[in-house]
Amino acid sequence: MAQIQAGNRGAFDQLVKRHLNIIHAYTSRLSRSPTDADDLTQETFMRIWQKASTFRFENVRVTTWMHRIAHNVFVDSWRRREPTQPLDDETVETALSPEPQDGDAKQVLQTNIGRLPLNQRTALGLCLLSGFSTDETGHIMGVSPHAVESLIARARRGLRQTYREQDSENRPCQ
Amino acid sequence: MDPQAFNALLDTAGSHQATWPAEVRDEVERLLAHSADARAELQAAQTLDQVLNQVIDSVSEHRAPPGLQARILAGLPADTVSFVDQWVDWLMAGFWRPAVLSLAPLLLGTWLGSAIPLPEDEPSPALDLSSVLLDEVYTSYD
Numbered sequence: 001m002a003q004i005q006a007g008n009r010g011a012f013d014q015l016v017k018r019h020l021n022i023i024h025a026y027t028s029r030l031s032r033s034p035t036d037a038d039d040l041t042q043e044t045f046m047r048i049w050q051k052a053s054t055f056r057f058e059n060v061r062v063t064t065w066m067h068r069i070a071h072n073v074f075v076d077s078w079r080r081r082e083p084t085q086p087l088d089d090e091t092v093e094t095a096l097s098p099e100p101q102d103g104d105a106k107q108v109l110q111t112n113i114g115r116l117p118l119n120q121r122t123a124l125g126l127c128l129l130s131g132f133s134t135d136e137t138g139h140i141m142g143v144s145p146h147a148v149e150s151l152i153a154r155a156r157r158g159l160r161q162t163y164r165e166q167d168s169e170n171r172p173c174q
Numbered sequence: 175m176d177p178q179a180f181n182a183l184l185d186t187a188g189s190h191q192a193t194w195p196a197e198v199r200d201e202v203e204r205l206l207a208h209s210a211d212a213r214a215e216l217q218a219a220q221t222l223d224q225v226l227n228q229v230i231d232s233v234s235e236h237r238a239p240p241g242l243q244a245r246i247l248a249g250l251p252a253d254t255v256s257f258v259d260q261w262v263d264w265l266m267a268g269f270w271r272p273a274v275l276s277l278a279p280l281l282l283g284t285w286l287g288s289a290i291p292l293p294e295d296e297p298s299p300a301l302d303l304s305s306v307l308l309d310e311v312y313t314s315y316d
Contacts, residue, residue: 009247009250012247012250013247016243016246016247017243020238020242020243020246021236021237021238022236023238024236024237024238024239024242025233025236028236029233034239038238038239038242038245041238041242041246042242042245042246042249045246046246046249046250049250051263053263053264054263054266109221109222109225110225110228110229113225113226113229124226125233128226128230129226129229129230129233130233149186152185152186153182153185153186154185156184156185156186156188156219156222157181157184157185159222160184160215160218160219160222163218163221163222164214164215164218
C-alpha cells in the first residue's frame with residue numbers, strides 16, 4: 001500500500017489482482033446486477049488509486065478501507081440513479097426485490113437472503129459472509145457497531161419467519 | 175427463559191449452542207423440552223445457518239469476469255492524481271497537518287535567522303566621531 005501511495009502502478013496491479021474477486025463479490029451482492037457490479041468494481045479501484053494517499057495504516061485494515069470505498073461508490077451510484085429516493089430499507093427492498101420464487105423452503109430462504117433490505121443484506125454479508133467484525137462492518141457502512149448487530153438480528157429474524165411460513169405452507173395437511 | 179428471549183438469542187447468536195452464553199444453556203434446554211414452537215424456531219435457525227454456510231462457500235468461490243482487471247488498469251488516467259490533489263489529500267488527512275503548515279513560516283524564519291551569519295562589526299560613524307573628539311580633548315590637555 002505504501003508503494004501505491006508513492007504512485008507505483010505495479011504495486012497497484014498486484015492489489016487489483018489480490019482483491020478483485022472479493023470487491024466484485026461485494027458489489028455484486030449490493031447491486032445484484034453483473035453489469036453494474038463490473039462498473040462499480042472499476043469505479044472502486046479507480047478511487048482506491050486516486051485516494052491511496054489518504055489511507056492510514058493505523059486506522060483500519062486495507063480490505064476494510066477498500067470495502068468502505070466500494071460501499072460509497074454504490075451509494076453514490078444509487079443516489080445518481082434515484083436522487084429522490086432515500087437509501088432506506090423499505091425503499092430498496094421494494095425497488096430491488098425479485099418476485100418470490102417457487103421451490104422448497106431452503107431454496108426460498110436462499111432467495112430471501114438476496115431479497116433482504118439493503119442495510120440488513122449488507123451487514124449480514126460483511127459480518128457473516130466476508131468475516132468482518134461488527135466494528136469493521138460499521139466502519140464500512142458508516143453506522144455504529146450496535147446498529148450492525150441490530151441489522152443482523154433483524155435479518156436473521158426476518159429470514160427465520162419467512163422460512164417458517166414457507167415451511168408450513170409446503171407441509172402436507174395432516 | 176421465555177420464547178421472546180429465546181428468539182432474541184437466535185437473532186443475535188444464531189443456532190449454534192457453542193455461541194450461546196453458558197449461563198443460558200440450561201434454560202434453553204428446559205424451554206426446548208416443553209415448547210414445540212421453540213423447537214421449530216431452533217430448527218428454522220439451524221436451516222438458516224446451513225444456507226448461510228452455503229452462501230459463504232459461494233462467496234469464496236466468486237470470480238470476477240475475465241478481462242475486468244485489464245479494464246480497470248487500462249482505465250487509469252495517465253496522470254491520475256494531480257500535484258494539487260495529492261497535496262490537498264495529504265493536508266486533509268490529519269488535523270495536525272494544517273497546524274504544522276501554519277507554523278512553517280515561523281520555523282523558516284527561525285532557521286534563516288540562525289543560519290545566515292551576521293556581518294562583521296564595523297565602527298559606526300557616531301563612534302568614530304566621539305573618538306575624534308576625545309582625541310582632540312586629549313590633545314588640548316597635552
